[in-house]
Amino acid sequence: MRYIAAVLISVVSFSGNAVADERIDSLKKMFTKMCTEVGANAPDAPKNPKQVAPYCQCTAESYWESVPKTERDELLSTGQSAGIQAKMESRMSSAQAKCKKTVGF
Numbered sequence: 361m362r363y364i365a366a367v368l369i370s371v372v373s374f375s376g377n378a379v380a381d382e383r384i385d386s387l388k389k390m391f392t393k394m395c396t397e398v399g400a401n402a403p404d405a406p407k408n409p410k411q412v413a414p415y416c417q418c419t420a421e422s423y424w425e426s427v428p429k430t431e432r433d434e435l436l437s438t439g440q441s442a443g444i445q446a447k448m449e450s451r452m453s454s455a456q457a458k459c460k461k462t463v464g465f
Contacts, residue, residue: 380436388420395419404456406465415463422455 395416400407406415424432427444435441 391420418459
């Protein structure tokens with residue numbers, strides 16, 4: 361899951377001139393789609409196929425909720441954010457832990 365987030369963040373500068381919220385929503389959707397496609401094969405994902413999509417969507421939402429607006433703005437304006445890169449692992453771990461409880465696995 362962390363790899364998927366890193367890949368998506370690295371290509372954010374190619375997502376066009378859309379409004380910031382729309383670009384972040386696009387990242388969330390891409391993460392959810394990629395995560396769902398990997399599905400139960402990922403070591404930190406639910407093994408029950410019915411739980412994969414809700415878990416992936418929850419993780420994407422929770423991750424981006426944890427990223428401060430200043431870091432999102434930096435990412436969208438320059439194509440990178442030192443804060444996002446530095447804190448990606450801890451934020452993703454927190455999002456995954458929250459969503460494991462939410463989805464119930």
